[in-house]
Amino acid sequence: MAAGVAAWLPFARAAAIGWMPVANLPMPVAPAGKNKRQDEMIILNVSGRRFETWRNTLDRYPDTLLGSSEKEFFYNEETKEYFFDRDPDVFRSVLNFYRTGKLHYPRYECISSYDEELAFFGIISEIIGDCCYEEYKDRKRENAERLMDDQEDNKDAKPPNMTCRETMWRAFENPHTSTMALVFYYVTGFFIAVSVITNVVETVPCGTSPNQKEVPCGERYTVAFFCMDTACVMIFTVEYLMRLFAAPSRYRFMRSVMSIIDVVAILPYYIGLVMTDNEDVSGAFVTLRVFRVFRIFKFSRHSQGLRILGYTLKSCASELGFLLFSLTMAIIIFATVMFYAEKGSSSSKFTSIPASFWYTIVTMTTLGYGDMVPKTIAGKIFGSICSLSGVLVIALPVPVIVSNFSRIYHQNQRADKRRAQKMQKARLARIRISKQGTSNAFLHSKRNGLFSEAPEFTSSTEEDQRLNKSTSLLESQHHHLLHCLEKTTVTSPLNYINHEFVDQQYYQQSYLEAGLQNYPSRSPSLSSRDGVSGTCCTRRSKKQHAPLQNASGPAHMQPLTQVHAHPRGLQELSTIHIQPLSTSRSSLNMRVDEPASLNCQSSQITTAIISIPTPPVTTSDGDAHLRAGPAHQNVVKVSAL
Amino acid sequence: MCTPNKRTQWMEDLRDFRRGRGFSKKVLFNCCLVRRVITWASPKPEDSVEDELELSTVRHRPEGLEQLEARTRFSRKELQILYRGFKNECPSGIVNEETFKDIYAQFFPQGESSTYAHFLFNAFDTDHNGSLSFEDFVMGLSILLRGTIQEKLNWAFNLYDINKDGYITKEEMLDIMKAIYDMMGKCTYPILKEDTPRQHVEVFFQKMDKNKDGVVTIDEFIDCCQNDENIMRSMHLFENVL
Numbered sequence: 078m079a080a081g082v083a084a085w086l087p088f089a090r091a092a093a094i095g096w097m098p099v100a101n102l103p104m105p106v107a108p109a110g111k112n113k114r115q116d117e118m119i120i121l122n123v124s125g126r127r128f129e130t131w132r133n134t135l136d137r138y139p140d141t142l143l144g145s146s147e148k149e150f151f152y153n154e155e156t157k158e159y160f161f162d163r164d165p166d167v168f169r170s171v172l173n174f175y176r177t178g179k180l181h182y183p184r185y186e187c188i189s190s191y192d193e194e195l196a197f198f199g200i201i202s203e204i205i206g207d208c209c210y211e212e213y214k215d216r217k218r219e220n221a222e223r224l225m226d227d228q229e230d231n232k233d234a235k236p237p238n239m240t241c242r243e244t245m246w247r248a249f250e251n252p253h254t255s256t257m258a259l260v261f262y263y264v265t266g267f268f269i270a271v272s273v274i275t276n277v278v279e280t281v282p283c284g285t286s287p288n289q290k291e292v293p294c295g296e297r298y299t300v301a302f303f304c305m306d307t308a309c310v311m312i313f314t315v316e317y318l319m320r321l322f323a324a325p326s327r328y329r330f331m332r333s334v335m336s337i338i339d340v341v342a343i344l345p346y347y348i349g350l351v352m353t354d355n356e357d358v359s360g361a362f363v364t365l366r367v368f369r370v371f372r373i374f375k376f377s378r379h380s381q382g383l384r385i386l387g388y389t390l391k392s393c394a395s396e397l398g399f400l401l402f403s404l405t406m407a408i409i410i411f412a413t414v415m416f417y418a419e420k421g422s423s424s425s426k427f428t429s430i431p432a433s434f435w436y437t438i439v440t441m442t443t444l445g446y447g448d449m450v451p452k453t454i455a456g457k458i459f460g461s462i463c464s465l466s467g468v469l470v471i472a473l474p475v476p477v478i479v480s481n482f483s484r485i486y487h488q489n490q491r492a493d494k495r496r497a498q499k500m501q502k503a504r505l506a507r508i509r510i511s512k513q514g515t516s517n518a519f520l521h522s523k524r525n526g527l528f529s530e531a532p533e534f535t536s537s538t539e540e541d542q543r544l545n546k547s548t549s550l551l552e553s554q555h556h557h558l559l560h561c562l563e564k565t566t567v568t569s570p571l572n573y574i575n576h577e578f579v580d581q582q583y584y585q586q587s588y589l590e591a592g593l594q595n596y597p598s599r600s601p602s603l604s605s606r607d608g609v610s611g612t613c614c615t616r617r618s619k620k621q622h623a624p625l626q627n628a629s630g631p632a633h634m635q636p637l638t639q640v641h642a643h644p645r646g647l648q649e650l651s652t653i654h655i656q657p658l659s660t661s662r663s664s665l666n667m668r669v670d671e672p673a674s675l676n677c678q679s680s681q682i683t684t685a686i687i688s689i690p691t692p693p694v695t696t697s698d699g700d701a702h703l704r705a706g707p708a709h710q711n712v713v714k715v716s717a718l
Numbered sequence: 719m720c721t722p723n724k725r726t727q728w729m730e731d732l733r734d735f736r737r738g739r740g741f742s743k744k745v746l747f748n749c750c751l752v753r754r755v756i757t758w759a760s761p762k763p764e765d766s767v768e769d770e771l772e773l774s775t776v777r778h779r780p781e782g783l784e785q786l787e788a789r790t791r792f793s794r795k796e797l798q799i800l801y802r803g804f805k806n807e808c809p810s811g812i813v814n815e816e817t818f819k820d821i822y823a824q825f826f827p828q829g830e831s832s833t834y835a836h837f838l839f840n841a842f843d844t845d846h847n848g849s850l851s852f853e854d855f856v857m858g859l860s861i862l863l864r865g866t867i868q869e870k871l872n873w874a875f876n877l878y879d880i881n882k883d884g885y886i887t888k889e890e891m892l893d894i895m896k897a898i899y900d901m902m903g904k905c906t907y908p909i910l911k912e913d914t915p916r917q918h919v920e921v922f923f924q925k926m927d928k929n930k931d932g933v934v935t936i937d938e939f940i941d942c943c944q945n946d947e948n949i950m951r952s953m954h955l956f957e958n959v960l
Contacts, residue, residue: 084806087800091956094862094873097874099895100949104948107958177806559826562898
């Protein structure tokens, strides 16, 4: 419950008088107010600075240090104040949280000292208001990254118990870890360079034989080049195999870009080995050698800048696509125009529209080779328009690509956004869970029988103690209010159709069952009172029924009171047998008289029950005995919302 | 974004233009689209600024502590506590219906409490000016917490009588009942059926409507409640709230 709203609880309870004439059952007894210390001022002395506030301001959040009895440890008898040896500046924010219900993060404050104070006072950081939350998270992330960077720099001794495989992988990924890795790094780099240069030099004409034309070096020194090539390919193959062995996830490694480049680089050699010197395939074989140039891409492992360029191009895919598309459009338009413009002129090079494509591309990119020029006046006019528009079309997406590159070079934005989205989702999930905690707290208290049913039931001291331990006065009053509402919605004392709050999981299950029972045409009217009241009365007296024969979950399918339970039970309950033949809603609770009808004709439908993680407070047994529930409750429950 | 008069204005413009220049409808529609977009993008005209001014100047200061003490049955200290809580949640000093609904919804997280909050709001807002000031609030609370049985029952009758005509009809009671059942929400056991509120209303009328004329008057209501032990006992339930 929010801070201010807690002050309105008396109003809500008073307004509950509006339900009284409508109710048919007696109402439960209101929780006794504790000794009226409500209007008491508390003095909090934080390192000499005195803060004063009302006691019930602090009581709004009973699961924090100041709201619980934990602050008694800091009570100073002589000065009658609570002394905390902490930072008074940060304490201002903490105290304002109690007053207004919103936690703010002051920007000038160091993030780690703020975190420490929050941890000390038992306040979780998810409660920081939306106005300050982004800033807080950003600062926290920066800090964490900085710490991580520092750690990485200092990290020279490898952890002792790494397997050989892990060592190798680490060596491959980060060559600075050991001397061997560095040696390996340089050796592979050298061989890549050698291989590339070999490929290049192979084609250089190197002297003439007296009676033949110029031969490229590759054909002159075939053996030498072949040996060089073999050596390089050996090294690359060995490297690839070692990486494959060391990779933590081989499948993922094989799919990665670098490994594909590796494979493409060495494959032509092996294919060449396999293929015979056949006339037909030698042409294809020559083409394959082109792929050897891909070895140059292996350098990207060695160069950060190259990787970033590749990443930029990947991330600018949409801009590049736009460029390509607009260029294509313009080329087609202008080629068509030029073709028809030059059609009339004789000896025109513009023989067809595809032939004009070449002219258009060369003109638009302002290359202007001059091998095709328009001769007619119309052609020249359109040619000039073409070149002007070419400049525009190409110039537009380029700055975008450039700015992308610089952006990515400085900050890895996409990964951050994804992380932020995940964190936002996680944060919302945490807030939702703690909100659930409030409603579940009510159910939990109910289950533990903390409510007295009849007005004459006077609470014994033991009961009182239990009450004090488990819930604050605010909580118990709120629960009493909800209990009154439950009692109000009873149609008639005879039927005892007492509607009770249940948690969502159980509702889903029973709702689903009720819904599915509408399928068979013979489903009896759901208003049959007997079955329902039987259930309620059964529940009331907490009888144990024989378990369902086909029930999938073990003891969890048993009495209703167990259904609320068990975090593990959530999963098990998700396969329940929905019988088309059962007669009433209460069949879930096992009518003892018809175990036979629940047979294999029923289709097993796995209900998609959203397993909302109930806090571990929920009881696992049907019997209402109090466990160490209250102890858990203080830890889990966040009544700050 | 597009007020009715603006729309008619455009339509007229369109018609004139077409008649005058003979352009195609498509072209004109495009123009209209552009204008629409521009109007949407541009800031709203002057009335919004005035609205904002109005909201910020509404600030209500309650009567003095002595007057309130005289009019209600609360002590000085209690009034202080009440006002502190009130002012904390509503710094402007008045509660409008939206805020009221929000506050009330926080107490019933599982259900849909806005209908009942609406009825409650009307019950508290005795001068029917659409907002609840601290005086209204405290007067209502004084009756509920410190009033006599008669006054409390009177207040409850007033709550149920939606149109304040002195009679509770079945329709009114059904509305109230549905609102109460809505507060339970969906996740109940057993599941709330469609006609549960109706049945509850039937039971209520059987009890209260002595002369079977289909409406419950204030006298019938008070009589019947005074004879019902449960109701009498539950009326005293919240006396120690403050």
